[in-house]
């Protein structure tokens with residue numbers, strides 16, 4: 001009889017979402033296995049844009065440098081909406097250390113994530129095709145075929161990262177609600193000798209839409225919609241001649257395309273699972289949501305899903321949090337997925353406007369894009385840095401109304417470019433989160449014995465209840481701070497970033513989650529109250 005291989009977490013699929021999940025778990029020494037049917041990472045360029053918030057997540061994982069080295073910082077888009085001059089959407093407006101769209105083919109993204117996983121000591125079990133998934137009370141049974149042999153697994157939790165046609169979703173009878181959009185896009189990775197661009201170039205008119213994305217090696221991703229070729233029987237194969245024909249139809253100036261590396265037609269749909277969690281199974285990435293490629297957001301959503309769930313699973317498996325803590329994955333991520341679904345479906349309808357309506361769209365677009373604030377809004381929205389979680393009921397329960405209106409509160413993203421002085425050097429907050437996970441700042445302002453005692457008492461209680469979970473820092477504005485103990489490092493808010501950008505004030509305690517969002521921010525004079533908040537956060 002085949003023995004059952006047991007693990008805490010089983011990840012199905014090693015696309016971008018599964019690889020990110022594996023990295024998140026490996027970093028935290030969680031017991032997991034990752035099963036993938038393919039023999040190696042995808043060779044297809046597919047998703048080519050990494051948004052700022054995803055780069056922040058990569059920074060927290062420690063893999064950002066490889067991406068920055070191998071990618072291309074796309075500064076924004078030129079929109080050709082008729083008339084002589086294109087309108088610009090500049091991404092330098094994004095308030096992040098990564099104010100651009102990092103252009104890198106998905107094949108590279110998968111390679112980098114797998115290399116990082118391997119450097120951390122992890123691996124993907126390749127050539128393992130999952131053929132059956134069965135839910136049980138305290139976990140999930142999975143059968144997989146490997147080299148003609150059936151292997152059986154049991155895991156406490158299963159992460160379905162198996163893409164748009166998810167086998168896990170099918171076996172568990174989970175619906176994928178939404179609809180096909182009925183459009184056919186063309187796609188080519190080609191050379192365009194007459195183009196020399198650093199911006200994404202987009203053309204929109206009554207004949208269709210085309211976007212040219214510059215790759216680092218000087219070639220281009222050309223993707224678009226030829227109105228003359230809609231409604232035909234579906235096919236995947238696109239020839240270079242057909243691509244050229246569509247470009248000649250849509251564009252008023254000739255762009256010769258050459259040396260194709262990948263050519264394809266693809267259709268679009270918007271669909272999402274009703275709940276990102278079903279019992280012990282979590283849906284991540286395209287297994288949870290699909291939508292059209294406008295704005296280059298699909299893969300980013302999946303990578304950010306994995307970053308949201310990884311540390312939560314770790315907290316539960318290490319006994320710091322209850323199983324119900326994992327429900328927040330659905331409540332935090334699903335509204336963001338739904339928002340992208342609605343937005344991309346709406347954008348496609350706008351792109352499809354023709355005749356008088358198309359003229360109004362182009363005229364309004366051109367007028368709006370002369371305004372800096374409009375560009376800023378679009379840039380921020382696409383960058384995903386505004387994907388925050390403050391509206392979930394769990395995060396609302398943790399709000400502290402006694403804090404100032406400006407104070408950052410539960411669920412909000414902590415900005416990534418905050419500086420403090422550690423007594424010797426200026427340091428920034430994200431590397432602290434990367435190193436320690438949960439960061440707790442207690443703002444003592446200056447020497448204040450009562451607050452220092454509070455911090456030490458809270459630190460002792462936190463250690464007793466959650467050994468090694470939090471890293472607590474005392475934050476002073478300046479001056480000499482003397483403490484009896486040495487365990488709590490003192491940092492100085494000399495740039496006033498914690499005060500001005502996070503709304504911290506004397507006596508406030510800020511707990512930051514390992515994914516760079518706020519767990520809670522509280523004003524309290526009693527360590528017991530802060531402890532109660534911590535327990536509620538992890539419940």
Ligand SMILES: Cc1cc2nc3c(=O)[nH]c(=O)nc-3n(C[C@H](O)[C@H](O)[C@H](O)COP(=O)(O)OP(=O)(O)OC[C@H]3O[C@@H](n4cnc5c(N)ncnc54)[C@H](O)[C@@H]3O)c2cc1C
Pocket residue numbers: 012013014015016017018035036037038046047048049106128129130131161162163164166167187266284285286287293295296297298299300301302
């Ligand atoms: C033409 C095209 C262009 C795109 N452009 C963009 C873009 O510009 N920006 C963007 O953000 N997104 C884009 N996307 C979407 C992006 O490619 C997906 O969102 C992304 O691949 C989803 O990652 P994932 O890990 O969730 O799923 P996938 O990449 O689909 O990975 C799923 C993995 O699961 C494995 N698997 C499936 N079933 C099993 C099984 N039974 N057993 C074991 N393993 C299994 C598969 O082999 C695969 O490796 C594009 C997609 C396409 C097709």
